[in-house]
Amino acid sequence: MRISKLYLLIALATSAPAFAADLALTPWAPSLNAEAMTFLNAKEHLTASPRDGLQLVDAKGAELARFNGNFTSLDTRAAGAQTLVASLDNDRQQAMLISLDASTKTFGKPLYLPTRDFAVNGLCLYRDSAANVFVFLVGEEGKGEQWLVGNGATLLNQPQRVRGLPLPPSAQFCQVDDAGNRLVVNEENVGWWAYPAHPEADVKRTPIAVFDTPKREAGALALVPGGVIGLDPKTAQLHLFQQTGERWTEQASLSLPGLKEPEQLSIHGQQVLVRDDDSGKLYQGKLNWQAKPVPVEPVIPEVAALRQSDPVARQGDAADDPAIWIHPEHPEKSRVLGTNKKQGLLAYDLDGKLMQELAVGRLNNVDVRPNFKLGTQTVDLAVASNRDHNSLSLFSIDRATGELREAGEVPTPLKAIYGICLFQPASGEVYAVANDKDGTFLQYRLSAPDGRVQGELVRQFKVDSQPEGCVADDQRQRLFIGEEDVGVWAVDARADQPATLTNVIKVGAQLHADVEGLALYQSDKRDYLVISSQGNDSYLVVDAEPPFASHGAFRVGLNAAAGIDGASETDGIEVTAVNLGGPWNKGMLVVQDGRKRMPEQAQNFKFVPWAEVTRTLNLP
Incomplete structure (x- = not known):
């Protein structure tokens, strides 16, 4: 996920000098023994102390409530009448979450994260747009972790580790800007860094301030609208940093007279x-x-996956493209096919359990059509692009059991075969449309009159840059193709017609490159084209008919109750409007997940009830 470029701007008061002025300081609550403190509001504060535990105090430092213990580090998030509090329990050497009721001034039951295999130096809270609450742990030797701990004002019964992330080796302090989805961490002898905080974000960092001098030190920090204030313990100064575009600049500084450390x-x-x-x-x-x-x-807006597939059997960028095979008599027995581009073809049941795997090579994309004549047999057909042989790999699907079998291979002259989709007009023959990274598309008529598959090249056309995703509307005889850095085109799918490109949507404000998977939701009410907008980890829904009006975008977020992470960096997608039973009674969306988390494993596929997409986007 890219860090947002739209921030709250900082405007310095006209009286603020360009040099480091003094900040007038007065003693506050001299009787308090606090090693960490935070504002709950203008009149109440929370403190953490190894001796006095967690204390809720008024504006003068008088105690209003206490939770006994030995605590350091502190962060909070308001949630209605509740405040969620995160702190480090030094006696147990564990991070702790606890709720504080503002009206009754009472603490709830503590929730502890499991003991870690590293010393935790600090922590901070983060709440995403779906009200999921996370805690970041900042540990020794650059170890960092993100944990899901609640939703809204409710803490989970069992915290769930989302991901590990590398942090600076001498980090002690962190804060999260919820609106900007930004984690800020200090590196004591170097400066302050910003990281994407969203659980599906890529791990990368942006420097806020970096220095290479023993005269400066990056210490505690606080967030203000549009900026970061960092504390330098060596110079006893506060520094205000503001971001413009991808760069942060120091706007002002204030000295803290009389303070030594x-x-x-x-x-x-x-x-x-x-x-x-x-x-x-x-x-x-x-x-x-x-x-x-x-x-x-x-x-x-976000929808949640209800099921997820078992992880693929290869690490790294492996899972790619799904397809949904519909059982002709028992839709609840349908299967989800998926490619592992380091291994072969996979088949899952509707709960995501792996039912079959065919280790046939580096398959990239896959598509399915019913009623293919394989000699004297009638089977359903799956076709995948095979990057080992630059060929089409064909598989028969038993219409009673769903079992996959290799059915042969069709060679192509493509140098770097990539995407593929199938087209089946009302006459029943099956066409495969494959593309090359150079933009070339080849269309083959598939047949197997004597039981051996063969492909007849019937059309060729080209786009200007790299394509991959494609999907055919059999009813309207229209082919949608994705040009990754450009957008989506429509073209006549019939082999005897010219391949005239019609613009569907260009990369821009709604659709972010790379344009990846394409899928069609076709019901008796409305047909939609679903597009994987990989550049911002979202999925765009547009009408499948001109003028291809947009209905907005959504993301696949985490499902805390089911313990399923969200989806991001998505390549292939598939959708069906067929009633598959149970939660899939309005159809199913399947998306490849490029970053499997909670726990971190090899990539997999997420299964989303289409009813959730309809509700979230208010689709007609």
Whole structure:
């Protein structure tokens, strides 16, 4: 996931000097023994102490509630009348989550993360657009983890590890900008870094401030609208950083007079709390920096997968493209086929259990059509693009059992075969349309009159750059093809017609390159083209008929109750409107998941009830 470029801008007050001015500080709550503190609101604070545990205090530091224990590090998220609190329990050496009821001033039952195999230096909370709550652990030697711990105000009975991520080796502090899905972490002798926080995001980092001098140190940090305030313990200064495009720049700094070892920092609006580690005392001040809000990037709605397939048997970029075979008499016995481009063809039941695997080579894309004459037999047919032989690999599907068998191979002159889809007009013959990375498309008429498959080349055309995904509308005799960096085209699927390209949608605000999998949802009410917009980990739904009106995009997010992660970096997709029974009574969407998490495993496929897509996008 790309870091959002639309942020809240920081406007400094006109009186703010360009050099480092002093921040006026006064002692706050001298009787408190706190090693970490945070604002709950303008009048209440929460502190963490090895001696006094977690304390809810008023604006003057008077205790309102306490949870006994030995705690350091602290972060919170408001959730209605509840506040979710994360801290480190030093006695148990475990991260702990606990709810605080604002009205009754009482703490709930603690939830502990499992003991880790590394020392946890710090933690911070993150809440995504679907109200899922996560905690990031910042550990020694660059070890970091993200855990799912709740949704809304409710904590899970059992936390779930989402992913590990490499962090700076000397990190101690972190904060998350929920709206920007951004994790910010310090690296003591280097600076501050920003990481994508979303659980499906790629692991990458962007420097906020980097320095190479022993005179500076990156310590605690706080988030303000549109920026980051970092604390430098060596110079006893606060630094404000703002992002413009991909770069961060320092806007201003403030000295903290009288403090020898400032360590902890909390900011609420213009109010500042800072702790001097030398004296153990807390100080308060008021910033003269002002924030000017501007709109942020719109939130893409999410649906959740109800099932997921077993992981494929190869690591790395392996799973690619699914297809759905419909059982002709018992739809609930239908199967999902999937390619493993490092192994072969896979078949799963509707619960995602692996039923069959054929290790036939590097298959990339696959498609299915019924009623193919294989000699004297009538079978259903699966065809895949075989990158080992630049050929078409054909498989028969037993119409009673769903069992797959190799049925032969059709060679092609393509140098780098890539995508494939099938077309079956009302007359019943089956055509395979394969493409090459150079943009070439070849259309073959498939047959097997004597039981041996053969392919007759009946048409050839080309697009200007690399394609892959394609899908045929058999009813309208229309072929949709994806040109990865350009968009989606429609072309007449009939072999005796010219291959005139008609624009469906171009890469732009809605569709982000790469354009990957294409699939058709065809019902007696409405037909939709579904497109994998890989560049922003979403799926776009447009009408399957001109003018190809868009109905919006959605993402596949995690299903906390079922323990299924979301989907991202998606290559192939497939969808059917057939009632497959149970949750699939309005059809099923299958998407390849390029980043399998919770737990981290080899790639797999996610199964989504189409009814959820209809509800989420309010489809007619």
